[in-house]
Amino acid sequence: MKTVIIGLGAISETHIAAIQHGEFTTITAVCDLKQERVDAAIQKIGDANVKGYTDYKEMIDKEKPDVVHVCTPHYLHRDMAVYALEAGCDVYLEKPAAMNAAQAMEIVEASERTGKKVCVSFQNRVIPTNALAKEIVSDERYGKLRGIRAEMTWSRGGAYYTESGWRGTWEKEGGGVLMNQSIHTLDLMYYLAGPVRDMEGSVALRRNKGVIEVEDTAEATIWFESGIEGIFYATNCNFKDSSVQIELFFEKATLLLYRSALYLANGNNLEKLIDNTDYSAAAGKACWGNGHAMMMKRFYDALCGSDDWYCDIKDAVPVLEMIDKIYETSKNKLR
């Protein structure tokens, strides 16, 4: 297949590494507004036949790729995905699918109209620990899931935002810790506990006041349709990045996802059920790479006719509805 990539910043390196590692497609062209990033990516790919562009529409029109990878800032996702779909391409789209649920639904409609597929990069769903947690929820070996607690406490300083030219703004990032970092954690809550009946939350800006407009801290209480109760907390104001924690309260046991492992709580001890350390060689940055390679492989296999599950655009809308709801119910209005 012929694959092209739009946006050649940090995450594009993981896409390139995952494709080269998995060998499920060939990168034929790349695009970025910055010519030096185009040149660097071509050099990294190491294939002189790869074409470089600074205009994504021109690249899609001329190259007629099978699959377009969208690795650009959030405000561009909807338009780029819809353009690629209408040009007859399938799309591998970075998270968040769009700036809000309504925009993401426009991508769903374009996908249905054109009969082309969109996979959204919620790669954490497929890594072994989270996949086993999902299996345990489904087979009810510890009884029904009754409660879920999720916490993401990371650190982001001013330079992280100012150097990017888009992060930290409502116009281009569309939100802060919710839209960018903890969207994976909220998505896992939805993936494990199912559709949401109602939720209430709040947002705050605590650390980089005067540097960014968006929230760097958020919390929510979530009532799932199945009766599961959830609490969620996320901040970018921690001293440094801690491991994401997700605690799952079943009728007969408590499980903990923590530091790349899934544990069964046994009295005061934690018994490790599985960890992520010995699955396929890292493709790109440790915390992103392997999951990306696994999700991409599933998507490309599905494009070749397999029944492999991948995160379809429709599955990526609920987390945006959850984020919309946190902004809507927050008494502190930042936007």
Ligand SMILES: NC(=O)c1ccc[n+]([C@@H]2O[C@H](COP(=O)([O-])OP(=O)(O)OC[C@H]3O[C@@H](n4cnc5c(N)ncnc54)[C@H](O)[C@@H]3O)[C@@H](O)[C@H]2O)c1
């Ligand atoms: N799935 C994950 O775990 C994960 C991890 C990191 C980033 N991401 C997502 O990847 C996306 C990109 O993030 P990043 O950290 O790589 O950002 P980045 O700022 O490092 O890179 C974005 C690139 O897009 C380019 N760009 C901007 N406008 C463009 C246009 N009109 N045409 C072509 N190129 C354009 C920029 O020049 C830049 O090189 C975001 O949606 C982000 O949330 C996902």
